[in-house]
Amino acid sequence: MLYKFIDLFAGIGGIRLAFEEYGECVFSCEWDVKAQETYFANFYETPFGDIRKINEKEIPDHDILLAGFPCQPFSIAGVSKKNSLGRAHGFLDETQGTLFFDIARIIKEKQPQAFLLENVKNLKSHDKGRTYRVIKKVLENDLGYTVYDKIINAKGLVPQNRERIYIVGFKKPIKFQFPSLPDKGPALRTILEDEVDEKYTLSDKLWKYLQAYKEKHEAKGNGFGYGLADLDSYSRTLSARYYKDGSEILIPQKGKNPRKLTPRECARLQGFPDSFKIVVSNTAAYKQFGNSVAVPVVRLIAEKMIQAIEQDELIENGKGLIAHVGK
Structure with a gap:
């Protein structure tokens, strides 16, 4: 039926x-x-x-x-x-x-x-x-x-x-x-794209800011701050604010600053098929996948x-x- x-x-x-x-x-x-x-x-x-x-x-x-x-x-x-x-x-x-x-x-x-x-x-x-x-x-x-x-x-x-x-x-x-x-589910690395544009890598300025922010809050005894993801495990919760700095889920990279997830990776993180069309700006896409199911x-x-x-x-x-x- x-x-x-x-x-x-x-x-x-x-x-x-x-x-x-x-x-x-x-x-x-x-x-x-x-x-x-x-x-x-x-x-x-x-x-x-x-x-x-x-x-x-x-x-x-x-x-x-x-x-x-x-x-x-x-x-x-x-x-x-x-x-x-x-x-x-x-x-x-x-x-x-x-x-x-x-x-x-x-x-x-x-x-x-x-x-x-x-x-x-x-x-x-x-x-x-x-x-x-x-x-x-x-x-x-x-x-x-x-x-x-x-x-x-x-x-x-x-x-x-x-x-x-x-x-x-x-x-x-x-x-x-x-x-x-x-x-136990799939590892985070299974949803990552093979080639990612450099624009998703954090700038030195933003990376330094996020590190300083986390240090400041750790000194106060709380856990506020960025999350460097374990690629063999799962990530933190993707939220609608991800577009701001990507701090809750950062992907480590050898020899350089960590990067944000791409919109397609966010789609995969929520279980959307790769056939799902992303037609809006990155900012809008991050909000949409963060708000989705x-x-x-x-x-x-x-x-x-x-x-x-x-x-x-x-x-x-x-x-x-x-x-x-x-x-």
């Missing part, structure tokens, strides 16, 4: 890539113009812009909702208000003003069979855990989905220490299990989700028993 899915907060389409073998993307949404350029180059469609401006009724029907949504502060209103969703309290009051609200209103309207949400692992502990409790309450109690969550480190599949929380939900109370990843991890989750839907094995106690995985 082929499934229809939508790609919200799509970025450059990393989550979409992982799900394409199971069906068709019928709607995408991404506000960043440069990310839209990359998305169009690879998927031949320009995502809708601001999700806050789309009427949920106009979104095509779909089986699976995908969203790598930003984490924003949640404010819980002291006084419950009547709202357009017909609830006197809770749902709208607790999520209004956050982008998660837009996911929730779309789920409520379109009732997909399943969803996958991805976020930084700190979502779980943000605001002393209150933010995540609100999210779970909305997904489970207000929207009626059976929810599973787990923090997964991608380093078993790509040479990068990258922990993210994945939240999977099903309209029916079906059994689901997250995939198990290998403890580890595609192989999502691919394994996608496989498990589809299996769960098709096996349709219900939780023993039936609807209302919520499973929580990966505390």
